[in-house]
Amino acid sequence: MRRSLPRSATIGRTLRGVIYATQALHGVVYGMLLFLVSSGLTLVFGMMGILNIAHAAFYMLGAYVAYSTVRLTGSFWLSLLVAPIVVGVLGALVERFFLRRTHAFGHAYELLLTFGLFFMFGEAIRWVWGNYPLQIPVPSGLSGSVPFMGGQYPVYRLFILAVSVVICAVMGLVLLRTRVGIVIRSAVSDAEMVSALGINTPLVSLGVFSVGSALAALAGVIAAPFLQADPSMGAAILTDAFVVIVIGGFGSLLGALLAALMIGELQSFGVLWFPQFALVFQFLLMAVVLILRPQGLLGEKG
Amino acid sequence: MSRAPWLGALAVAALYAVPWMLDTVRLRMVIEILYFGLFAVSFNLLFGYAGLLSFGHAASFGVGGYAVGLVLKHVAGVPLVVAMALGALAGALAGLLIGAFCVRLRGTYFALLTLAFSQFLNAIALKWRDVTRGDDGLTVAVPDITLPGGTVIRMASAANFYWLALTIVLLSLWAAWRFTRTPLGNAGVLMRENDERAAFLGYNVFATKLIMFTVASGFAAVAGVLFATFQRLISPAALDLPIGTEVVFMAVLGGTGAFLGPFLGAAVYIVVQDWLSKTSEHWPFFMGLAFVLMILFAHTGLVGLLGALTGWRRGPVPQATPARPETA
Numbered sequence: 318m319r320r321s322l323p324r325s326a327t328i329g330r331t332l333r334g335v336i337y338a339t340q341a342l343h344g345v346v347y348g349m350l351l352f353l354v355s356s357g358l359t360l361v362f363g364m365m366g367i368l369n370i371a372h373a374a375f376y377m378l379g380a381y382v383a384y385s386t387v388r389l390t391g392s393f394w395l396s397l398l399v400a401p402i403v404v405g406v407l408g409a410l411v412e413r414f415f416l417r418r419t420h421a422f423g424h425a426y427e428l429l430l431t432f433g434l435f436f437m438f439g440e441a442i443r444w445v446w447g448n449y450p451l452q453i454p455v456p457s458g459l460s461g462s463v464p465f466m467g468g469q470y471p472v473y474r475l476f477i478l479a480v481s482v483v484i485c486a487v488m489g490l491v492l493l494r495t496r497v498g499i500v501i502r503s504a505v506s507d508a509e510m511v512s513a514l515g516i517n518t519p520l521v522s523l524g525v526f527s528v529g530s531a532l533a534a535l536a537g538v539i540a541a542p543f544l545q546a547d548p549s550m551g552a553a554i555l556t557d558a559f560v561v562i563v564i565g566g567f568g569s570l571l572g573a574l575l576a577a578l579m580i581g582e583l584q585s586f587g588v589l590w591f592p593q594f595a596l597v598f599q600f601l602l603m604a605v606v607l608i609l610r611p612q613g614l615l616g617e618k619g
Numbered sequence: 620m621s622r623a624p625w626l627g628a629l630a631v632a633a634l635y636a637v638p639w640m641l642d643t644v645r646l647r648m649v650i651e652i653l654y655f656g657l658f659a660v661s662f663n664l665l666f667g668y669a670g671l672l673s674f675g676h677a678a679s680f681g682v683g684g685y686a687v688g689l690v691l692k693h694v695a696g697v698p699l700v701v702a703m704a705l706g707a708l709a710g711a712l713a714g715l716l717i718g719a720f721c722v723r724l725r726g727t728y729f730a731l732l733t734l735a736f737s738q739f740l741n742a743i744a745l746k747w748r749d750v751t752r753g754d755d756g757l758t759v760a761v762p763d764i765t766l767p768g769g770t771v772i773r774m775a776s777a778a779n780f781y782w783l784a785l786t787i788v789l790l791s792l793w794a795a796w797r798f799t800r801t802p803l804g805n806a807g808v809l810m811r812e813n814d815e816r817a818a819f820l821g822y823n824v825f826a827t828k829l830i831m832f833t834v835a836s837g838f839a840a841v842a843g844v845l846f847a848t849f850q851r852l853i854s855p856a857a858l859d860l861p862i863g864t865e866v867v868f869m870a871v872l873g874g875t876g877a878f879l880g881p882f883l884g885a886a887v888y889i890v891v892q893d894w895l896s897k898t899s900e901h902w903p904f905f906m907g908l909a910f911v912l913m914i915l916f917a918h919t920g921l922v923g924l925l926g927a928l929t930g931w932r933r934g935p936v937p938q939a940t941p942a943r944p945e946t947a
Binding site: 362366368415418419422424425426428429430432433434436437438439440441443444552556559563567596597600601603604607608611 | 666670672720723724726727728730731732734735736738739742743746860864867871901903904906907908910911914915918
């Protein structure tokens with residue numbers, strides 16, 4: 318880092334400042350995207366005790382459905398609506414007809430099932446859309462850059478940030494301020510008790526699973542113009558999302574938010590300072606958290 | 620097995636006769652089945668017996684492969700079998716170290732921590748280029764075996780390699796099977812069924828699981844050693860997720876409820892994959908579909924299916940894992 322930038326003079330210092338600030342913002346943008354993906358994963362784990370590996374396939378599917386929608390209708394904005402609906406329905410079907418049947422065999426088999434589905438969906442995507450990255454153009458209103466700390470920052474990344482902040486806020490409001498939110502939070506902490514109180518927990522699970530899938534798809538849509546729709550994007554975000562929900566604590570939404578921002582920054586600055594070892598760091602971090610504090614930063618179970 | 624020892628002897632004799640029955644291409648496939656079969660059986664020592672689902676079983680497989688490759692490269696004149704033994708030992712040692720951290724956790728937490736370790740090792744193999752040659756992989760030069768009488772067994776011949784691999788795999792399977800019949804092996808099953816109760820009964824849960832993990836890692840490393848010496852190359856891919864997940868596929872496909880179920884799964888997986896990959900370039904889809912259907916309708920695997928069809932079963936592992944609330 319120090320070697321690649323001018324050493325002396327105030328120009329060097331401000332330039333370094335701009336690069337740090339830009340890199341920090343990159344980290345926040347990726348962190349929020351990661352949060353969108355991880356939120357569904359962590360809520361589903363909290364409620365049903367399943368680490369849904371197929372979640373990453375839903376994210377990927379979101380990007381590809383968006384690609385097709387843009388190709389057919391020319392509207393990126395429509396794909397923001399279509400992809401989450403399609404994938405949300407698919408998620409509901411998976412929960413109802415696959416996961417629920419496997420429940421009796423124990424958690425290991427549920428985990429294995431979602432793993433098989435991930436594999437299957439991933440290959441189905443390659444089959445339908447081809448085994449190469451697809452470019453989705455940045456919508457016209459969001460191309461270009463804006464001045465940022467004396468430099469330039471792409472508008473589209475700010476759009477990603479805005480969308481994820483809005484969704485995060487809506488999710489927070491729903492979970493904290495509505496009846497449905499209370500039911501979901503109670504089901505996360507004790508599903509059996511909630512069920513005993515006369516609430517249809519299987520229906521709540523179905524809903525949470527479906528909405529979680531839709532959120533993953535939405536993340537896929539907004540990621541697509543920025544990262545391309547790529548058959549390997551699922552596996553790439555999957556390991557990141559695992560790290561996030563482990564560090565944040567299984568089932569904790571606030572934990573996932575904090576951890577996602579942490580991982581976003583870690584990757585952003587890791588690439589800058591230790592390009593060789595950015596990947597190693599996050600697995601090391603996950604290992605350390607699992608060993609010292611398996612319940613994560615904000616998780617309750619331990 | 621004990622009821623008809625001559626049947627077992629006949630089967631072993633038939634296995635040794637395989638090189639005279641198959642062409643080289645098929646023989647190579649059978650060798651692949653041998654070491655992946657052993658790998659799947661070693662995975663199942665953890666999953667089927669001790670109830671520990673590892674997503675990072677590739678770690679010890681890869682460590683074994685790298686260890687044998689490095690020993691053969693840096694120790695001049697080392698006999699092949701000694702290098703192989705050192706590779707297995709290195710894998711078991713890696714298992715002991717990784718296991719010491721992992722076996723305190725259960726369920727998903729355990730699966731994720733094992734995954735983290737294998738990804739960690741994968742990243743080291745990728746980045747520590749001076750030792751591992753990174754992405755290019757390490758070429759493994761396999762020396763010929765010189766018998767005490769002075770006879771030289773050439774390893775370039777697929778048939779010779781097959782006989783060596785078959786001997787090693789049969790001995791390993793026998794040792795692993797014996798291990799599952801010891802009181803310690805039975806204690807492993809107790810860990811799966813209810814480790815809290817086992818602790819109350821006075822079992823040392825941590826030590827039992829750690830030994831299971833180390834033993835399973837050792838056998839996985841033997842498989843990795845054979846993989847590396849057969850392919851004559853070991854690359855970071857051997858430590859990566861696809862191999863770690865393939866072995867899960869194989870074990871579940873064959874059936875985790877019987878000792879040799881995963882071996883059967885590996886054989887079927889490799890034969891079907893070979894056939895499917897010639898038929899359709901999208902063979903992973905059909906593999907995934909088969910896996911999902913298997914879990915939905917026959918989660919006891921091919922062995923369970925056979926048992927249900929014929930009313931015959933002899934698996935030493937009772938298969939009823941109760942759904943328990945998951946805690947770290």
